[in-house]
Amino acid sequence: MKTAVVGAGASGMMAAVWAARAGSDVFIIERNDRPGMKLNITGKGRGNVTNNCDIQTLIKNVPGNGRFLYSAFNSFDAQSAMAFFEELGVPLKTERGDRVFPVSDKASDLTAAFNRELKKLGVPVIKDKILNIETENGRVCGLTGEKNKYHCDNVILACGGRSYPKTGSDGTGYHLAEAVGHSIVEPRPSLVPLNVKGSIPKRLEGLSLRNIAVAILRQGKKLYSDFGEMVFTSFGVSGPVILSASAHVAREKLFPCTLVIDLKPALDEAVLDRRVLRDFEENHNRDFANSLGKLLPTKLIPVIVELSGIPPYKKVHEITRAERQSLVSLIKGFSLEVMGAGPFDQAIITSGGVSVREIEPKTMASKLVKGLYFAGEIIDVDAYTGGFNLQIAWSTGVCAGVSAAEEVIA
Numbered sequence: 001m002k003t004a005v006v007g008a009g010a011s012g013m014m015a016a017v018w019a020a021r022a023g024s025d026v027f028i029i030e031r032n033d034r035p036g037m038k039l040n041i042t043g044k045g046r047g048n049v050t051n052n053c054d055i056q057t058l059i060k061n062v063p064g065n066g067r068f069l070y071s072a073f074n075s076f077d078a079q080s081a082m083a084f085f086e087e088l089g090v091p092l093k094t095e096r097g098d099r100v101f102p103v104s105d106k107a108s109d110l111t112a113a114f115n116r117e118l119k120k121l122g123v124p125v126i127k128d129k130i131l132n133i134e135t136e137n138g139r140v141c142g143l144t145g146e147k148n149k150y151h152c153d154n155v156i157l158a159c160g161g162r163s164y165p166k167t168g169s170d171g172t173g174y175h176l177a178e179a180v181g182h183s184i185v186e187p188r189p190s191l192v193p194l195n196v197k198g199s200i201p202k203r204l205e206g207l208s209l210r211n212i213a214v215a216i217l218r219q220g221k222k223l224y225s226d227f228g229e230m231v232f233t234s235f236g237v238s239g240p241v242i243l244s245a246s247a248h249v250a251r252e253k254l255f256p257c258t259l260v261i262d263l264k265p266a267l268d269e270a271v272l273d274r275r276v277l278r279d280f281e282e283n284h285n286r287d288f289a290n291s292l293g294k295l296l297p298t299k300l301i302p303v304i305v306e307l308s309g310i311p312p313y314k315k316v317h318e319i320t321r322a323e324r325q326s327l328v329s330l331i332k333g334f335s336l337e338v339m340g341a342g343p344f345d346q347a348i349i350t351s352g353g354v355s356v357r358e359i360e361p362k363t364m365a366s367k368l369v370k371g372l373y374f375a376g377e378i379i380d381v382d383a384y385t386g387g388f389n390l391q392i393a394w395s396t397g398v399c400a401g402v403s404a405a406e407e408v409i410a
């Protein structure tokens with residue numbers, strides 16, 4: 001078997017290693033000068049390599065077609081991925097939320113380990129950009145690149161999605177798959193900042209909120225809720241809870257929707273009201289605008305004061321009970337209108353891609369073209385943050401690699 005892997009990203013390198021270990025003659029074609037450009041920047045350069053959890057938890061963290069990955073996760077789970085990297089000489093550690101990182105905190109150590117292993121297995125990485133998959137009688141027979149033509153028996157398409165296109169994954173893989181008959185579920189940015197209507201984000205730009213609860217509502221229905229950390233950007237909101245929320249709304253383009261932030265989730269309205277009352281008593285003769293310093297971050301105070309409708313220079317002792325209660329409701333339900341998701345170049349991943357209906361879940365083989373396999377983000381699967389997206393790359397990469405090498409040509 002001569003197996004060509006298109007793309008030396010996380011999934012392509014994994015597929016190539018396992019195809020070679022299973023006995024295939026493998027080569028990788030990568031358009032960039034170096035393999036693993038995206039892998040090197042994962043986890044802010046620290047490489048959140050997987051999540052040390054069980055298969056059910058992996059699937060739960062894949063809102064986009066999680067069930068499709070059951071077989072792949074079953075054959076190569078998070079613990080298998082950890083053992084794999086440890087064997088390649090990358091010691092790992094598990095942090096908060098079961099997130100796994102190299103002990104060195106360097107994602108580039110993962111790429112370096114792949115490079116060593118590929119070299120050991122005799123797998124060359126050829127620099128070229130693939131433009132077409134060649135087929136004969138419904139079977140893959142080669143590839144055409146910008147520079148050369150390549151003969152092969154199998155092709156593993158591991159070209160990634162469309163997010164962070166400067167890393168090389170700019171969506172060309174979808175065209176390659178489409179040209180041989182595959183359907184592409186519209187790619188959309190996911191794990192991406194959300195754009196918010198109006199000037200509030202700009203006024204709050206850079207402000208991080210910790211220990212807040214968020215909910216995303218649309219037409220009265222709660223689409224998502226979470227607890228954690230977020231940050232305001234010039235156009236909207238970002239940070240862990242927002243990126244996870246985006247995975248729910250971006251896929252179905254559920255915009256506009258409302259982001260409701262509970263700034264004090266640990267206190268119910270009655271307790272918060274008593275707390276505000278106490279602060280007001282301490283600031284009895286001050287202006288309202290100067291009375292919230294203990295309750296809210298400084299940058300947020302003018303915005304909350306404005307939205308409360310209470311005149312900023314009103315003396316605290318003149319504030320009515322109804323005004324105080326509306327302030328409490330505002331702190332428990334600070335609402336922003338979300339108009340859409342940020343662009344692909346800010347998205348951690350792409351939701352959408354090659355339809356899972358046309359891929360065998362056990363082997364990652366195309367149901368339409370013999371000898372064609374898929375691995376990684378090019379497939380219509382997407383997960384939350386926490387190491388789950390790389391785990392998808394590892395599991396599908398191993399499946400595609402082993403299946404391609406073991407395929408018997410009829």
Ligand SMILES: Cc1cc2nc3c(=O)[nH]c(=O)nc-3n(C[C@H](O)[C@H](O)[C@H](O)COP(=O)(O)OP(=O)(O)OC[C@H]3O[C@@H](n4cnc5c(N)ncnc54)[C@H](O)[C@@H]3O)c2cc1C
Nearest residue numbers: 007009010011031042043048130160168169376377387390
């Ligand atoms: C900033 C950032 C941080 C992230 N952090 C994490 C994290 O910590 N944990 C986690 O689980 N996930 C993380 N992710 C997501 C994760 O990086 C991806 O899900 C994963 O890299 C997908 O692997 P892949 O092999 O499918 O695609 P990619 O890694 O994108 O690799 C695709 C490769 O194919 C090449 N290619 C594309 N088209 C062609 C062509 N026509 N010819 C030749 N070569 C081609 C590209 O140049 C590229 O090298 C992060 C993503 C980003 C952008």
